[in-house]
Amino acid sequence: MPTESTFLLAGLFLLLAAAGWALGRFGERDDEEAAPPLNIDYLKGLNFLLNEQTDQALEHFLAMVRVDDKTIETHFALGSLFRRRGEVDRAIRIHQNIIARPDLAAEQRDQALFSLAKDYLHAGLLDRAEKLFVRLAQGSRYQVQALENLCSIYEQEKEWEKAIDAGQKLQTLGGRSLALQIAHYYCELAEAAAADNNYTAARQYVKKAQAGRPRTMRGALTRAHIARESNDNKTAIRLYQRIIDEHTYLIAEALPEIVTTYESEKSTLGLDRALKSMLRKNPDMKSLVAYTAIVNNIGGIDIIDQCVEQYILDEPTLSEFVDLHQLSHADENTHAVALEKVRGALSKLASATPRYQCQECGFSSQRLLWQCPSCRNWETQRPASRVQFDTVLQHSITNP
Numbered sequence: 082m083p084t085e086s087t088f089l090l091a092g093l094f095l096l097l098a099a100a101g102w103a104l105g106r107f108g109e110r111d112d113e114e115a116a117p118p119l120n121i122d123y124l125k126g127l128n129f130l131l132n133e134q135t136d137q138a139l140e141h142f143l144a145m146v147r148v149d150d151k152t153i154e155t156h157f158a159l160g161s162l163f164r165r166r167g168e169v170d171r172a173i174r175i176h177q178n179i180i181a182r183p184d185l186a187a188e189q190r191d192q193a194l195f196s197l198a199k200d201y202l203h204a205g206l207l208d209r210a211e212k213l214f215v216r217l218a219q220g221s222r223y224q225v226q227a228l229e230n231l232c233s234i235y236e237q238e239k240e241w242e243k244a245i246d247a248g249q250k251l252q253t254l255g256g257r258s259l260a261l262q263i264a265h266y267y268c269e270l271a272e273a274a275a276a277d278n279n280y281t282a283a284r285q286y287v288k289k290a291q292a293g294r295p296r297t298m299r300g301a302l303t304r305a306h307i308a309r310e311s312n313d314n315k316t317a318i319r320l321y322q323r324i325i326d327e328h329t330y331l332i333a334e335a336l337p338e339i340v341t342t343y344e345s346e347k348s349t350l351g352l353d354r355a356l357k358s359m360l361r362k363n364p365d366m367k368s369l370v371a372y373t374a375i376v377n378n379i380g381g382i383d384i385i386d387q388c389v390e391q392y393i394l395d396e397p398t399l400s401e402f403v404d405l406h407q408l409s410h411a412d413e414n415t416h417a418v419a420l421e422k423v424r425g426a427l428s429k430l431a432s433a434t435p436r437y438q439c440q441e442c443g444f445s446s447q448r449l450l451w452q453c454p455s456c457r458n459w460e461t462q463r464p465a466s467r468v469q470f471d472t473v474l475q476h477s478i479t480n481p
Protein backbone atom coordinates (compact mmCIF):
# COMPACT_ATOMS: atom_id res chain seq x y z
CA MET A 82 0.00 0.00 0.00
CA PRO A 83 1.35 3.45 -0.88
CA THR A 84 2.34 5.47 2.19
CA GLU A 85 1.26 9.05 2.97
CA SER A 86 4.71 10.15 1.82
CA THR A 87 4.21 8.49 -1.55
CA PHE A 88 0.90 10.24 -2.02
CA LEU A 89 2.43 13.58 -1.14
CA LEU A 90 5.27 13.08 -3.57
CA ALA A 91 2.95 11.76 -6.24
CA GLY A 92 0.71 14.81 -5.81
CA LEU A 93 3.69 17.13 -6.10
CA PHE A 94 4.92 15.53 -9.29
CA LEU A 95 1.51 15.34 -10.89
CA LEU A 96 1.19 19.07 -10.23
CA LEU A 97 4.62 19.81 -11.62
CA ALA A 98 4.07 17.60 -14.61
CA ALA A 99 0.75 19.32 -15.29
CA ALA A 100 2.39 22.74 -14.91
CA GLY A 101 5.12 21.63 -17.33
CA TRP A 102 2.52 20.45 -19.79
CA ALA A 103 0.54 23.72 -19.55
CA LEU A 104 3.72 25.71 -20.04
CA GLY A 105 4.64 23.61 -23.04
CA ARG A 106 1.18 24.05 -24.51
CA PHE A 107 0.41 27.71 -23.80
CA GLY A 108 3.78 29.17 -22.91
CA GLU A 109 5.89 31.35 -25.12
CA ARG A 110 7.61 28.50 -26.87
CA ASP A 111 8.78 29.14 -30.43
CA ASP A 112 9.23 25.51 -31.16
CA GLU A 113 5.92 24.01 -30.03
CA GLU A 114 6.47 20.84 -31.98
CA ALA A 115 9.66 20.11 -30.00
CA ALA A 116 8.03 20.60 -26.57
CA PRO A 117 6.76 17.31 -25.20
CA PRO A 118 3.11 17.49 -24.04
CA LEU A 119 4.07 15.83 -20.74
CA ASN A 120 7.54 15.42 -19.27
CA ILE A 121 8.21 11.72 -19.71
CA ASP A 122 11.04 11.71 -17.13
CA TYR A 123 8.69 12.95 -14.42
CA LEU A 124 6.19 10.27 -15.31
CA LYS A 125 8.93 7.65 -14.95
CA GLY A 126 9.84 9.03 -11.51
CA LEU A 127 6.18 9.17 -10.57
CA ASN A 128 5.76 5.54 -11.57
CA PHE A 129 8.62 4.54 -9.26
CA LEU A 130 7.01 6.49 -6.42
CA LEU A 131 3.58 4.92 -6.94
CA ASN A 132 5.20 1.50 -6.87
CA GLU A 133 6.90 2.46 -3.59
CA GLN A 134 10.30 2.20 -5.24
CA THR A 135 11.51 5.34 -3.41
CA ASP A 136 15.22 4.57 -3.91
CA GLN A 137 14.80 4.06 -7.66
CA ALA A 138 12.70 7.24 -7.78
CA LEU A 139 15.43 9.15 -5.94
CA GLU A 140 18.16 7.86 -8.31
CA HIS A 141 15.99 8.78 -11.26
CA PHE A 142 15.36 12.33 -10.07
CA LEU A 143 19.02 12.75 -9.09
CA ALA A 144 19.99 11.91 -12.66
CA MET A 145 17.40 14.38 -13.92
CA VAL A 146 18.80 17.32 -11.95
CA ARG A 147 21.66 17.59 -14.37
CA VAL A 148 19.29 18.02 -17.29
CA ASP A 149 18.31 21.69 -17.24
CA ASP A 150 17.40 24.72 -15.16
CA LYS A 151 13.67 24.09 -15.41
CA THR A 152 13.89 21.01 -13.21
CA ILE A 153 15.97 22.57 -10.44
CA GLU A 154 13.07 24.08 -8.45
CA THR A 155 11.37 20.69 -8.53
CA HIS A 156 14.43 19.15 -6.95
CA PHE A 157 14.48 21.79 -4.23
CA ALA A 158 10.83 20.99 -3.53
CA LEU A 159 11.60 17.27 -3.49
CA GLY A 160 14.57 17.80 -1.13
CA SER A 161 12.53 19.87 1.29
CA LEU A 162 9.72 17.30 1.17
CA PHE A 163 12.13 14.49 2.04
CA ARG A 164 13.50 16.55 4.95
CA ARG A 165 10.07 17.29 6.31
CA ARG A 166 9.22 13.59 6.11
CA GLY A 167 12.32 12.89 8.23
CA GLU A 168 14.16 11.25 5.29
CA VAL A 169 17.16 13.51 5.78
CA ASP A 170 19.69 11.26 4.00
CA ARG A 171 17.67 11.54 0.81
CA ALA A 172 17.30 15.31 1.20
CA ILE A 173 21.08 15.61 1.68
CA ARG A 174 21.76 13.58 -1.49
CA ILE A 175 19.43 15.77 -3.54
CA HIS A 176 20.95 19.02 -2.31
CA GLN A 177 24.54 17.76 -2.68
CA ASN A 178 23.67 16.73 -6.22
CA ILE A 179 22.42 20.22 -7.04
CA ILE A 180 25.61 21.79 -5.63
CA ALA A 181 27.73 19.42 -7.76
CA ARG A 182 26.35 20.93 -10.96
CA PRO A 183 29.23 22.81 -12.58
CA ASP A 184 27.09 25.50 -14.28
CA LEU A 185 25.07 26.45 -11.20
CA ALA A 186 24.16 30.14 -10.83
CA ALA A 187 25.39 31.83 -7.62
CA GLU A 188 21.86 32.30 -6.30
CA GLN A 189 20.95 28.66 -6.85
CA ARG A 190 24.19 27.58 -5.18
CA ASP A 191 23.30 29.67 -2.10
CA GLN A 192 19.80 28.20 -2.06
CA ALA A 193 21.23 24.67 -2.26
CA LEU A 194 23.82 25.42 0.47
CA PHE A 195 21.10 26.83 2.72
CA SER A 196 18.89 23.77 2.15
CA LEU A 197 21.82 21.43 2.80
CA ALA A 198 22.67 23.32 6.01
CA LYS A 199 19.07 22.82 7.18
CA ASP A 200 19.34 19.09 6.35
CA TYR A 201 22.49 18.83 8.48
CA LEU A 202 20.76 20.71 11.29
CA HIS A 203 17.84 18.32 11.08
CA ALA A 204 20.20 15.35 11.17
CA GLY A 205 21.97 16.78 14.25
CA LEU A 206 25.22 17.31 12.30
CA LEU A 207 25.81 20.71 13.90
CA ASP A 208 29.46 21.12 12.82
CA ARG A 209 28.61 20.66 9.15
CA ALA A 210 25.57 22.92 9.42
CA GLU A 211 27.68 25.57 11.17
CA LYS A 212 30.30 25.62 8.37
CA LEU A 213 27.65 26.23 5.71
CA PHE A 214 25.78 28.87 7.74
CA VAL A 215 29.08 30.69 8.40
CA ARG A 216 29.70 30.78 4.64
CA LEU A 217 26.16 32.03 3.91
CA ALA A 218 26.38 34.63 6.69
CA GLN A 219 29.32 36.27 4.98
CA GLY A 220 27.16 37.61 2.16
CA SER A 221 24.13 35.97 0.55
CA ARG A 222 20.42 36.53 0.55
CA TYR A 223 20.27 34.00 3.40
CA GLN A 224 22.51 36.11 5.64
CA VAL A 225 19.88 36.86 8.31
CA GLN A 226 18.51 33.30 8.44
CA ALA A 227 22.07 31.92 8.52
CA LEU A 228 22.93 34.16 11.51
CA GLU A 229 19.71 33.14 13.31
CA ASN A 230 20.62 29.49 12.82
CA LEU A 231 24.19 30.14 13.95
CA CYS A 232 22.93 31.71 17.19
CA SER A 233 20.80 28.65 17.81
CA ILE A 234 23.71 26.25 17.07
CA TYR A 235 26.09 28.18 19.36
CA GLU A 236 23.44 28.18 22.11
CA GLN A 237 23.20 24.39 21.86
CA GLU A 238 26.99 24.02 21.80
CA LYS A 239 27.41 26.62 24.57
CA GLU A 240 29.87 28.56 22.41
CA TRP A 241 28.95 31.90 23.94
CA GLU A 242 31.70 34.09 22.41
CA LYS A 243 30.65 32.96 18.93
CA ALA A 244 26.99 33.41 19.85
CA ILE A 245 27.71 37.02 20.89
CA ASP A 246 29.47 37.70 17.59
CA ALA A 247 26.61 36.19 15.53
CA GLY A 248 23.99 37.95 17.67
CA GLN A 249 25.66 41.35 17.21
CA LYS A 250 25.88 40.89 13.42
CA LEU A 251 22.26 39.77 13.34
CA GLN A 252 21.21 42.82 15.35
CA THR A 253 22.89 45.13 12.83
CA LEU A 254 21.52 43.30 9.77
CA GLY A 255 18.08 42.31 11.02
CA GLY A 256 17.19 45.73 12.40
CA ARG A 257 15.81 44.41 15.70
CA SER A 258 17.21 44.55 19.20
CA LEU A 259 18.72 41.35 20.56
CA ALA A 260 20.03 43.07 23.69
CA LEU A 261 18.40 40.68 26.16
CA GLN A 262 19.56 37.58 24.26
CA ILE A 263 23.14 38.92 24.00
CA ALA A 264 23.08 39.92 27.69
CA HIS A 265 22.27 36.30 28.56
CA TYR A 266 25.20 35.10 26.43
CA TYR A 267 27.46 37.33 28.56
CA CYS A 268 25.79 35.99 31.72
CA GLU A 269 26.54 32.42 30.61
CA LEU A 270 30.22 33.41 30.31
CA ALA A 271 30.07 35.20 33.67
CA GLU A 272 28.58 32.15 35.41
CA ALA A 273 31.19 29.84 33.87
CA ALA A 274 34.01 32.19 34.95
CA ALA A 275 32.53 32.44 38.47
CA ALA A 276 32.30 28.65 38.67
CA ASP A 277 36.06 28.59 37.87
CA ASN A 278 36.62 31.14 40.67
CA ASN A 279 37.78 33.64 38.04
CA TYR A 280 35.84 36.52 39.60
CA THR A 281 37.64 39.30 37.71
CA ALA A 282 36.55 37.87 34.34
CA ALA A 283 33.08 37.15 35.70
CA ARG A 284 32.63 40.78 36.82
CA GLN A 285 33.73 42.04 33.39
CA TYR A 286 31.19 39.81 31.62
CA VAL A 287 28.44 40.96 33.99
CA LYS A 288 29.34 44.56 33.20
CA LYS A 289 28.91 43.86 29.49
CA ALA A 290 25.63 42.04 30.16
CA GLN A 291 24.27 45.04 32.00
CA ALA A 292 25.19 47.52 29.26
CA GLY A 293 22.18 46.66 27.08
CA ARG A 294 18.48 47.39 27.48
CA PRO A 295 16.19 45.71 28.45
CA ARG A 296 18.41 44.69 31.35
CA THR A 297 18.49 41.24 32.89
CA MET A 298 18.91 40.76 36.64
CA ARG A 299 20.72 37.49 36.00
CA GLY A 300 24.08 39.29 35.98
CA ALA A 301 23.26 40.87 39.35
CA LEU A 302 22.53 37.39 40.75
CA THR A 303 26.01 36.29 39.63
CA ARG A 304 27.58 39.40 41.17
CA ALA A 305 25.71 38.83 44.43
CA HIS A 306 26.89 35.22 44.43
CA ILE A 307 30.51 36.36 43.88
CA ALA A 308 30.15 38.92 46.70
CA ARG A 309 28.90 36.20 49.03
CA GLU A 310 31.71 33.83 48.07
CA SER A 311 34.17 36.67 48.73
CA ASN A 312 32.61 37.25 52.19
CA ASP A 313 31.40 40.68 51.11
CA ASN A 314 27.96 40.14 52.63
CA LYS A 315 27.05 43.82 52.65
CA THR A 316 27.36 44.04 48.85
CA ALA A 317 25.56 40.71 48.43
CA ILE A 318 22.56 41.90 50.46
CA ARG A 319 22.44 45.25 48.63
CA LEU A 320 22.45 43.41 45.29
CA TYR A 321 19.74 40.92 46.31
CA GLN A 322 17.66 43.86 47.46
CA ARG A 323 18.04 45.54 44.06
CA ILE A 324 17.23 42.31 42.21
CA ILE A 325 13.95 41.91 44.12
CA ASP A 326 13.06 45.60 43.74
CA GLU A 327 13.39 45.24 39.98
CA HIS A 328 11.78 41.79 39.54
CA THR A 329 9.83 40.62 42.59
CA TYR A 330 9.48 37.10 41.15
CA LEU A 331 13.23 36.58 41.58
CA ILE A 332 12.65 36.28 45.36
CA ALA A 333 12.18 32.59 44.48
CA GLU A 334 15.88 32.48 43.53
CA ALA A 335 17.18 35.07 45.98
CA LEU A 336 15.46 34.05 49.24
CA PRO A 337 17.62 30.98 50.00
CA GLU A 338 20.75 33.07 49.25
CA ILE A 339 19.57 35.99 51.40
CA VAL A 340 18.86 33.61 54.31
CA THR A 341 22.31 32.00 54.00
CA THR A 342 23.99 35.41 53.82
CA TYR A 343 22.31 36.68 57.02
CA GLU A 344 22.91 33.35 58.76
CA SER A 345 26.63 33.57 58.01
CA GLU A 346 26.50 37.01 59.69
CA LYS A 347 24.58 35.35 62.56
CA SER A 348 21.99 38.09 62.14
CA THR A 349 18.56 36.43 62.25
CA LEU A 350 17.13 39.69 63.55
CA GLY A 351 18.59 41.59 60.58
CA LEU A 352 17.06 39.05 58.19
CA ASP A 353 13.66 39.34 59.86
CA ARG A 354 13.82 43.13 59.62
CA ALA A 355 14.95 43.13 55.97
CA LEU A 356 12.20 40.70 54.93
CA LYS A 357 9.53 42.65 56.82
CA SER A 358 10.51 45.85 55.05
CA MET A 359 10.51 43.99 51.71
CA LEU A 360 7.01 42.62 52.33
CA ARG A 361 5.69 46.01 53.45
CA LYS A 362 6.68 47.30 50.00
CA ASN A 363 5.32 44.23 48.15
CA PRO A 364 2.63 42.47 50.23
CA ASP A 365 1.74 40.32 47.20
CA MET A 366 5.06 38.57 47.59
CA LYS A 367 3.96 36.78 50.80
CA SER A 368 2.69 33.62 49.15
CA LEU A 369 5.78 33.37 46.93
CA VAL A 370 8.00 33.79 50.02
CA ALA A 371 5.99 31.05 51.78
CA TYR A 372 6.12 28.74 48.79
CA THR A 373 9.87 29.31 48.33
CA ALA A 374 10.44 28.65 52.04
CA ILE A 375 8.39 25.42 51.87
CA VAL A 376 10.27 24.16 48.79
CA ASN A 377 13.71 25.00 50.23
CA ASN A 378 12.87 23.93 53.82
CA ILE A 379 13.59 27.38 55.24
CA GLY A 380 12.18 27.83 58.73
CA GLY A 381 12.80 29.28 62.17
CA ILE A 382 12.56 32.90 61.01
CA ASP A 383 9.50 34.64 62.41
CA ILE A 384 8.36 36.53 59.34
CA ILE A 385 8.85 33.51 57.05
CA ASP A 386 6.98 31.20 59.44
CA GLN A 387 4.10 33.70 59.56
CA CYS A 388 3.97 33.74 55.75
CA VAL A 389 3.93 29.93 55.65
CA GLU A 390 1.12 29.69 58.22
CA GLN A 391 -0.96 32.25 56.37
CA TYR A 392 -0.32 30.38 53.13
CA ILE A 393 -1.56 27.11 54.66
CA LEU A 394 -4.67 28.78 56.12
CA ASP A 395 -5.44 30.46 52.77
CA GLU A 396 -5.03 27.32 50.66
CA PRO A 397 -8.58 26.14 49.76
CA THR A 398 -7.53 22.62 48.69
CA LEU A 399 -5.87 22.01 52.06
CA SER A 400 -9.01 22.85 54.05
CA GLU A 401 -10.55 19.63 52.70
CA PHE A 402 -7.82 17.53 54.34
CA VAL A 403 -6.63 19.46 57.38
CA ASP A 404 -8.51 20.82 60.37
CA LEU A 405 -7.33 24.37 59.91
CA HIS A 406 -9.48 25.53 62.84
CA GLN A 407 -7.47 23.28 65.14
CA LEU A 408 -4.31 24.69 63.65
CA SER A 409 -5.16 28.31 64.39
CA HIS A 410 -6.75 27.83 67.85
CA ALA A 411 -4.76 24.99 69.43
CA ASP A 412 -2.24 25.44 72.24
CA GLU A 413 1.23 26.46 71.22
CA ASN A 414 2.70 22.94 71.15
CA THR A 415 -0.15 21.28 69.19
CA HIS A 416 -0.13 24.25 66.85
CA ALA A 417 3.59 23.91 66.13
CA VAL A 418 3.40 20.14 65.62
CA ALA A 419 0.38 20.38 63.29
CA LEU A 420 1.96 23.19 61.30
CA GLU A 421 5.18 21.25 60.90
CA LYS A 422 3.31 18.18 59.65
CA VAL A 423 1.38 20.13 56.99
CA ARG A 424 4.52 21.94 56.02
CA GLY A 425 6.48 18.72 55.57
CA ALA A 426 3.73 17.22 53.43
CA LEU A 427 3.54 20.37 51.32
CA SER A 428 7.29 20.34 50.82
CA LYS A 429 7.11 16.77 49.48
CA LEU A 430 4.25 17.68 47.16
CA ALA A 431 6.04 20.79 45.93
CA SER A 432 9.17 18.84 45.07
CA ALA A 433 7.07 16.53 42.88
CA THR A 434 5.57 19.35 40.83
CA PRO A 435 7.11 21.93 38.47
CA ARG A 436 8.07 25.22 40.08
CA TYR A 437 8.62 27.33 36.97
CA GLN A 438 6.55 27.81 33.85
CA CYS A 439 7.25 29.59 30.56
CA GLN A 440 4.81 32.42 29.95
CA GLU A 441 5.16 32.04 26.19
CA CYS A 442 4.65 28.30 25.63
CA GLY A 443 3.75 26.81 29.02
CA PHE A 444 6.87 24.63 29.32
CA SER A 445 7.45 23.86 33.00
CA SER A 446 10.46 22.74 35.01
CA GLN A 447 11.69 22.23 38.56
CA ARG A 448 14.44 24.84 38.40
CA LEU A 449 14.65 28.23 36.70
CA LEU A 450 15.81 27.94 33.08
CA TRP A 451 16.86 31.30 31.64
CA GLN A 452 16.23 30.07 28.11
CA CYS A 453 13.09 28.04 27.57
CA PRO A 454 14.16 24.71 26.00
CA SER A 455 10.85 24.49 24.18
CA CYS A 456 10.24 27.92 22.58
CA ARG A 457 13.89 29.08 22.93
CA ASN A 458 12.82 32.47 24.36
CA TRP A 459 14.94 34.11 27.05
CA GLU A 460 13.72 34.95 30.53
CA THR A 461 10.12 33.90 29.97
CA GLN A 462 9.82 31.53 32.94
CA ARG A 463 8.06 32.62 36.12
CA PRO A 464 7.80 30.76 39.41
CA ALA A 465 4.59 29.23 40.66
CA SER A 466 3.50 30.81 43.95
CA ARG A 467 1.39 27.87 45.10
CA VAL A 468 1.65 24.09 45.16
CA GLN A 469 0.02 22.82 41.97
CA PHE A 470 -2.49 20.39 43.47
CA ASP A 471 -4.05 19.68 40.06
CA THR A 472 -0.71 18.44 38.76
CA VAL A 473 -0.13 16.35 41.88
CA LEU A 474 -3.55 14.71 41.57
CA GLN A 475 -3.06 14.11 37.84
CA HIS A 476 0.38 12.64 38.57
CA SER A 477 -0.99 10.24 41.17
CA ILE A 478 -3.82 9.17 38.85
CA THR A 479 -1.49 8.46 35.90
CA ASN A 480 1.21 6.89 38.13
CA PRO A 481 -0.74 5.05 40.83
Ligand SMILES: [Zn+2]
Pocket residue numbers: 439440441442443444453454455456457458461
Ligand atom coordinates in the same frame (compact mmCIF):
# COMPACT_ATOMS: atom_id res chain seq x y z
ZN1 LIG B 1 8.69 28.58 26.24
